[in-house]
Amino acid sequence: MPNRPSRRLPGRRVPHLALTLGVLLGACSQPPTPPTSSAAAQLEAEVGGFSAQQVLDPRRGARVIQDEDANGGQALVLLGTGDEVRFTVPRALRAGRYDVRVRARGEQYDGAPIVALSRGGTPLGTATLDNDSYAMRNFGAVDVQPGQTLTVTYLNDAHGGPGQDRNAVVDYLTLTPHGAANVPPSVTLRTATNGDVPAGNVFEPNHHVTLEARADDEDGRVDRVDFYDGDTLVGSDRTAPYTFVLSTERDVGLETKYPRTLTARAVDNDGASTTSNDVTVVVGPSSRPTLQPLRAVNFGGSATLVDGVFYDASPAGVTTNGDASANAADASLVPPIMTPGREALVRSAVSRRGPLDVRVNVPNGTYRVYLYVLADDRARAVDVLAEGRAVAHYTPNTPGRWDKLGPWEVAVRDGALNLTGTGAGAERFAALEVWRLPQAGDVRPVVHFTPPGDPVSEYPAGQPIPLTADASDPDGRVDRVVYYAYSLTGAPVAKIGEATTAPYRVTWSGAPSGLYEVVAQAIDKTGVASNVEKKLVSVQ
Known part of the structure; x- marks a missing residue:
């Protein structure tokens, strides 16, 4: 296809040089032919020169770029068909037959870039750069003389618009004596x-x-x-x-x-x-500062239990500019998830192309925060900010990748925790945990079951079970009392319900048969949680 003006990339411009290249040479103690493995050379691309055409028409010229994955931190990008870089064979290298390889990577679009090796206009071989990261690609065995010029030329440029660009990035060329002993990777x-x-x-x-x-x-x-x-x-x-x-x-x-x-x-x-x-x-396992997080939210799905944490389905006090975008049920997740509840949590997410904002109302204080994220279909990186501070740079590398990020210690001073995701793609937040950390001056509320009752309360299966607790807060007001049922016979933990006004009463309906430790916990208006109150309940 015809060339187009090249996209300018950061990096220093390389002048037209007399192609003297940095090389790595071993001792030359053998006769001129055949060459031995000690006579190998490594030719760096970015210290080479370009043809006069590129110097005279810099819009089509190659560019040196800064690249931490390249040898020495620099490489050379070939942007258009016909762009080339030339390498001079060192005078100290003995004449002979060498395997010529290029360390390079391809920026893919509608196929992989292809580069060709030539000497004095004579084609010597081609290499397809179908690798996104640097790798060695072999041009084949070539007869080489000291002082000769080897040219690597880009053959098949393609460009479809912003972010749709095929380029070749060259790090260095190696010459290894043909038939030499294998060198380990x-x-x-x-x-x-x-x-x-x-x-x-x-x-x-x-x-x-x-x-x-x-x-x-x-x-x-x-x-x-x-x-x-x-x-x-x-x-x-x-x-x-x-x-x-x-x-x-x-x-x-x-x-x-x-x-x-x-x-x-x-x-x-x-x-x-x-x-x-x-x-x-x-x-290893995390240390939980309280029985349950102050807030746990499943942004795009229903209420669920995962790892003993109860996630609410976007309750009051949670706002976002994202849209619910459940990942297709047959789409692969990386890594695969073994627990159905966790998989449902991850697959249901809110998403937005552009900054994704989430606001969760919480009392002022210091919190330990975790965030479930899910990569978009192009696995683009996402930066996460909490209260305006950068807390994560997530680079999934693979579509369908999911993770639980954190914990981050975040101070809230305006009555709401604000999270933002920014990146080049569609940011996806699946769920959030907000754990309140102990702070100076905390005074715990107090909770007790009423009436105290027998050591074990017995109920027939199918009968509604009334639960009532008395709660008070020495330095403020009780916000709610939450009830949980921990099975002593192997069933999953269950959240029975919560009450926000005295008497703090709930009814447990449909309890399966078994022996349970029922727990009550009071939480005050500042998010401070009481010690738990327990009672045994037998359902037969």
Whole structure:
């Protein structure tokens, strides 16, 4: 297709240079031919020159960009068909036959970019950059002489509008003696974080540990990257970027909090392998400051129970500019969810293209906040702000990815907790937990069942069970009394109901047969919760 004016990218402009390139050379102690593995060279793209056409017509020229994933932090992007970068073979390199490879990545649109290698106008090979992250791509075996110029040219530009652009990004070229002994791959495992700002390495239930490795193979290709939790293989990936999502629900037991050592092992196409650096994370259960959060909201779905927390269905005092957008029931979630209640919670979300705002009325105070999020169909990054402060930078990388972000300690001073999600796509918030933290000057309300009754109250199955409590607050007013039923025979915990005026009375209807510990808890107008009052109820 015809070229169009290139999109300007940040980075310094490179002048027309006499193509002297930075190289990595070993000792040259052998006769001129054949070359040996010690005579390999690595040619950096961004210190090379461009053809006179690009210098004279900079709208079509390549550009140096800053890229933390590139060697040395810089790479060169080819924006239009015919854009090229030239490499001069070092004078110190012996003549001979070499395998020529390029470390590059493709910015995909309507297909992958293709680059060609040539020498003096003679085609030598092509490479398809169907990888979003940097990887080695092989042009083939080439006869090389010192001082020759090798040119990498972009062949198939495409552009469909903003965000729809096909480009080739070149990091460096390698020359390895043809037939040399296999060189093992290289691999680095990035530090795992849970998306919080500042980053941390502590993971609680529904925090997913994203393992991401950078792997290269200078004389072949990376076949796969295996991820290990200690000595246990937990997953593999054959496509760059090499990632695996370690699920705290599926892969990690959370009975106790303890450190875990994670590694990545890269295997190349000849079976050689290299193990990465260690990354340590701490996983374990969260410590809940109260029996239940002050507010727990399922934004786009119905009231539900997940992990012992009762989520209300967008009750009074919760506002948002998002629309309910349940994820399709057959769409894949990453990682898969084992608990139906949690899956329903995640799939029902509010969504908005542009800033997504949520406002939850709470008394002034300091809170521990968690937020369930769900990636959009293009897995675009989302920044989360709480009360105007950046608390998370969520980079899902995969459509259908979900996580529970937090906890964040947030101070509320205006009677409402405000959360905002911003990004290039459609932000999706699924659910929220707001736990009140103990604060100086707190005085707990007091609650007691009335009448005290027998140690065990017995009721026939099907009969409504009346529950009444007396509650008071020494320094204010009681806001509500909430009743829960904890089964002693294996049934899920149930929220019976709540009462907001004295006498604080509710009726438990349809209680299944079994033995229960019924709990009452009073909460005052500032969000302070009482100690729990308990009684045993037998339903036969």
